[in-house]
Amino acid sequence: MVDGVPADDLQLNAGGIINVNGNFSMNGNSDGYVSGTLSNNNTLNLSGGTALTFNAGGTYVHNIDGGAIPNENFVVGSNCIVSGVTVTAPTNLNENFGNFTWDCAGQSVDISLINPSLANIQGDLNITNTNGNDLILNNTINIVNNDFVVGASGIIQLQNGNVIQNINNAIISGIVKTEDQDGFSGAGNTSINPTTLTLNAGSTIEYNAAGAQNITGTAAIGANYSNLIISGSGTKTLANDITVNNNLTVNAGATMEVGGDDISVSGTTSISGTFSDNNGGGNTNLTNVTMQGGTLSHVDNVDISGTLTASSGTNTITGAGGITVTGATTINAGATLVNSGTGNNYYNGAVINNGTWSSPGAINIRFQGGLTNNGTMSATGTGTYTFDQFNQSIAGTQPIVFQGAVNISNGVTLTNDNTSGITIQGQLNGLGGASAFVNNAGRTLYYQNATMPMATGNFTVTAANNNVYYSLTSAQTVRNTTYQNLFISGSGIKTANAAFTVQGNLNIASGATLYDNGNLITVNGNVTNNGAATTTGGAAGISITGAGGHSITGNGSYQRLTIATAGNTTTMVDGSASFSVDNLIVSAGTLVIGNNTLTINTQLTGTNLTASSAAGSSMVLNGTSPNFLGTAGIPSLVNFTLNNAAGTTMANNFEVTGTPYPYFWYS
Incomplete structure (x- = not known):
């Protein structure tokens, strides 16, 4: 019956x-x-007793969801095409x-062919289209010396061996996709x-068992992988050498x-799990x-000839062993890259950190393309960082802390251009006389x-407004060297x-001591x-020189301080703090004591020493041996205290000008 019209025998010729x-x-x-x-x-x-035969070249198209495929006779060379399944597999x-083809452009879920299972195919098995979903086979299918074809839009899951x-x-x-523990x-x-295996460009083989699997080698399958995916759980181990022409995941x-x-x-090799190369061969x-x-x-x-990107998570x-990255290395914001172990990691391209860089151990790092830190880079480990080639x-824009040594190869110049400053806790040194470290303008x-920095090589820290902290x-x-x-x-x-020489300013913090070791320290600022x-x-000691005004601030102590400024410029003792000097020499220029106290413990030698009109400007002479005041000029003071029982020798006149009454105290 066709649309309600009964039919007895049916003859559908080729082309019909x-x-x-x-x-x-x-x-x-x-x-x-x-x-x-x-x-x-x-x-x-089809009523009982009906015999429907699909001859060679004849085709049955199952263009519905679910339903039953005719339980009839498909001879060799016939075709069964399943094209209408969306959520339910057909029966029978x-x-x-003969030839069996799955071509379901509307498939919307993973579908298992297990009720009953697809078993015997006397022709080709074609998985043409599964619409991005899996077609799951978990039983043995016998193809009688014919072809197995998975089209570009097909996805098939092979759950069991053979x-x-x-x-x-x-x-x-x-x-x-294969779950076979013995491989694909x-x-x-x-x-x-198969007798012959062809893995076309764009094809993918996925090892996805929940357990250990062998990854079939290239020689065994007779072809290179195009794309290879490792998923599921457990360890998937190479059974032999492999080549992946496209991507590994x-x-x-x-x-x-x-x-x-x-x-x-x-x-591209994408790693969200573990990629392990734990054999020395x-x-x-x-x-x-x-x-x-x-x-x-x-x-x-491990050689990475392109780029390395830590895109998310902790990596x-x-x-x-050693790892070499030829191209750029990028750590994205929110991502972390941890360098651990005991080997050597070589980053030949630029390293750009927008997330977190961590090297908690003693691993050695080599850079050839520079380092940019816009994230966090403080746990850098005790290994050596070498800037090479x-x-x-x-x-x-963010600070960097190098916990280990920083080496600069011979002939290489390393420039600090980080706007937030770098900290080097290991030794900074060159590996040859032509090594150089440069602190750029405004950098710290x-x-x-x-051990002093750059004991070998050049230490250039003269750029405008750059700062060096010991x-x-x-x-x-x-x-x-010459500091700014x-x-x-x-x-x-x-x-x-x-x-x-310090071209700019010298700052000695509380708790720290600068010892000249018999060497003159010249300050131009x-x-x-x-x-x-x-x-x-x-x-030796500290000598303030150079043209222009200068200032001395702080409440620290000096053993020897020389004022030798050019052109009779003024050096002003600023602020309200007091400080002491064992030996003060004013050899050129003028030293002006502001609203503070200058204490001389041993000797003052000067040509022009004066005080501001502030009521708090004072000089105190301490010590147990005679002081020596002046060689020329008239020191002018507001308040003067003599605490030296051995007395004071004055080589010239001086004046105490405090108002309304001069303050002169002798004890």
Whole structure:
């Protein structure tokens, strides 16, 4: 019956088409022979005793969701095409088919062919379209020396071993997922074992078992992987060398173990799980690597010829081997990159940190393309950071703390251009006489190592408004060079290794001591001293020189201070704090005491010493040996106190001008 009209025998010749849009019924004991196309778009009823045969070239199209495929005779060369399934698999899948094709553009869920299961195919098995969803096979399917084809829009999940047998040619353009612990292809106990396997460009093989699996090697399958995905859980181990022409993905929860085999990936390697190369043999060559909360663990060396990106989550590179990144390394905002282990990590391209950089151990890091920090970079470990091969800069808007040593290769200039300052807690040093460190204009170096910076090479810190801090909380050696602004802070004694000049300002913080070690320290700007400046005597000490006005502030102490300013310029003792000097020499210019107290413990020698009119300007002479006041000029004071029982020798007149009455006190 076709649309209600009874039919006995049916003969559909080649080229003929019947579209069943209503009800199609064949009475009992009737026969049907289809060499054309019978398309079931609604209801197909075959009464008991009906014999319907699909001849070679004949086609049955199942264009409905669910329903039953005719439980009839599909001869070799016939075609069964399932095209209408959206959410429910058809029944009667356990019969013998000729060619079987799944082409469901409307499929909206994963569908299992298990009730009953697809089992026997005398022709080709074609998975053409699953609309982005899985077609799941979990039983053995026998293909009698024909082809298994997965189209570019097809996704098939093979749940058990030996799922598809006796394949002649396997042609994969879409996605094949396998749970077989023995691997995808290449042996009798793998998911498939075709005579010839073709993995077309854009195809994907996914190992997704909830447990351990072997990853079939390239030689065993006779082809390179196009895309390879490692998912599920457990460890997926290379059974042999592999080549991935496009992308490799290691999903969260899964581990890919390279072992002693070779792996080469030409596209992007995305790591959300663990990529492990924990065997000293073999070669690991990756191109671009993106980490999304993943781990790259290596005993062997890992070469990344492209870029490395930590895009999200906490990402760890760990192991005793080395890693080399040829291109740029980027840490996105919100992401963390942890360098751990005991190996050496080489970053040959630019390193840009917008998230968090951490190196908690003793791993050694080498840079060749510079470092920019716009995030957090404080846990840098005790390993050595080496800037190698090319001139580079340390840039960015956020501070950097180097906990280990910083080395600069011979012939390389490293420039600090970080706007928030860098801190070096290990030794800063060059590896040759042509190594150079430059503190750029307006930039700050906090140096916190006992050994002086750049004992080998050049230490250039003369740019405008740049600052150098010796800020260790113990003794340090201050390198001889020309500074712009120099800060002595932290605590302990900071010892000059030779004479040096400060073009700008010198600042000595409370608790810190600057010891000249017999070397002259020349300051062309201002001096703020809340600590101590000590000397071995002679012609050493601190000498304030240069044209223009100068100021002295702070309440620290000096053992030897010389005022030798050019052009009779004025050096003003500013602020309300008091300070003391053992030996004060005013050899050029004028020293003006402001609203504060200048204490001389040993000797004052000067040509022009005066005081402001402020009532609080005072001089106190202390000590146990005679003071010596002046060689020329008339020191003019507001208040004067003599506390030296041994007396004071005055080489010239001086004047006490306090009002309404001069204050002169002798004890």
